Amino acid sequence: xxxxxxxxxxxxxxxxxTAQDITYQRVDSVKICQLLRNATKTTSPVWxxxxxxxxxxxxxxxxxxxxxxxxxxxxxxDCTTFVETVTALVLCARQDKRSWTDYIDMxxxxxxxxxxxxxxxxxxxxxxxWIVDKTAMHLVEEIQTPNPPFYGWQHIKVNYMSFHPSGYKxxxxxxxxxxxxxxxxxxxTGLTFRYIPKAALQRDTKVLRDAxxxxxxIAITCKKKGLDIAHLGFAVWRSDGLxxxxxxxxxKKVVVExxxxxxxxxxxxxxxxxxxxxxxx
Numbered sequence: 001x002x003x004x005x006x007x008x009x010x011x012x013x014x015x016x017x018t019a020q021d022i023t024y025q026r027v028d029s030v031k032i033c034q035l036l037r038n039a040t041k042t043t044s045p046v047w048x049x050x051x052x053x054x055x056x057x058x059x060x061x062x063x064x065x066x067x068x069x070x071x072x073x074x075x076x077x078d079c080t081t082f083v084e085t086v087t088a089l090v091l092c093a094r095q096d097k098r099s100w101t102d103y104i105d106m107x108x109x110x111x112x113x114x115x116x117x118x119x120x121x122x123x124x125x126x127x128x129x130w131i132v133d134k135t136a137m138h139l140v141e142e143i144q145t146p147n148p149p150f151y152g153w154q155h156i157k158v159n160y161m162s163f164h165p166s167g168y169k170x171x172x173x174x175x176x177x178x179x180x181x182x183x184x185x186x187x188x189t190g191l192t193f194r195y196i197p198k199a200a201l202q203r204d205t206k207v208l209r210d211a212x213x214x215x216x217x218i219a220i221t222c223k224k225k226g227l228d229i230a231h232l233g234f235a236v237w238r239s240d241g242l243x244x245x246x247x248x249x250x251x252k253k254v255v256v257e258x259x260x261x262x263x264x265x266x267x268x269x270x271x272x273x274x275x276x277x278x279x280x281x
Contacts, residue, residue: 021117022104023065024072031074032089032103039093045215045279048089049234049245052077055254057247063169068120070108077254079232080127082247083217084110086234090215090279091139110134120170121180126158127219127229128188131277143216143276144194149208152197152221152273158185160226188228195221197273198265204241212237217277218244218261222270230271233257 035051058076065071074085088107092098097106109115112122113133124130134140144150162182165171171178201208212218212235222230233246241260248255257264265271 022070028072028074029100036098041094043093045086045090048086052254057249057252077247079247083232121177128156140277140279149196149200150194152195154193154195154221156191156228157189158228195273195275201262212276219275221272223272224270
C-alpha cells in the first residue's frame with residue numbers, strides 16, 4: 001500500500017510542475033512520468049524507444065515559438081527529437097531521476113550547447129556538434145574502433161544552414177543569427193571521425209555485433225553537400241542482421257525498419273555508412 005501511495009504522489013508531482021520556458025501538453029508529462037516510473041536503472045534504450053512505436057513522424061516540431069523554448073512533444077517526432085527524447089529518458093533512469101523536472105532538465109541538457117538554453121543559436125543543429133558537446137559532458141561516447149569495421153573516415157564540412165537560411169524559420173526572421181551559425185559550422189569543419197562504411201554492413205558478423213550494441217544511436221553519414229548526418233535512430237539486432245528503430249519520414253511514423261541496415265543504406269545513394277554513439281552508464 002505504501003509503494004502504491006508513493007507512486008501516486010510521484011505521478012501527481014510530475015503532472016503539476018510547470019515552467020515558463022517550456023512548451024508541452026499534459027499528455028506529454030503523463031507519458032514521460034509513466035515511463036520513468038516503470039523503468040529501472042538498467043532499462044535499455046530499446047525498451048524506451050519501443051514505447052513510441054507508431055507515433056507520427058512530423059518535421060519542425062521545435063519551430064513552434066517566436067522565441068526559443070524547450071519543446072517537449074511525445075505525440076509527434078522526427079528522427080532527432082525521437083533520439084533526444086529516448087536518450088533523456090535513459091539517462092534519467094540510469095541516474096535514478098524520476099520526476100518531470102528531472103526529465104525536462106535532462107532534455108534541455110541534451111538539446112543545447114553545454115546544456116544551456118540561450119536562444120535559437122544555442123540549440124545543437126548539426127548532429128556532429130551534438131555528439132562532440134555531449135561527449136564533452138560525459139553523457140555519450142562515440143564508438144570508433146576496432147578497424148574493421150570502422151575503416152572509413154568522415155571529414156566534416158558543414159555549411160548547409162548558413163547557405164540556405166531561407167529554409168529555416170528562425171534564420172529567415174533573424175538574419176543577424178546567420179553569422180553565429182556560420183561560426184559554429186566553421187568550428188566543426190575539418191573534424192574527422194571514423195565510421196562504418198555501408199559495404200561493411202553487408203554481412204552479419206561477430207565483429208559487427210561486438211561493435212554495435214542494441215540501443216546504440218546510429219547516425220547515418222552522407223555525402224550531401226554541406227551536411228554531416230542524414231538520419232538517426234537506434235540499433236536493433238534481429239536474426240537477419242542490424243535494423244534501425246527510427247522516426248521514419250518514409251513510413252510516416254516510428255518503426256523498426258523492415259529492411260536490414262545494409263539494405264536500407266543501399267536504397268539511399270547519398271548515404272555512405274554509419275557512426276555509432278553509445279549512451280553512457
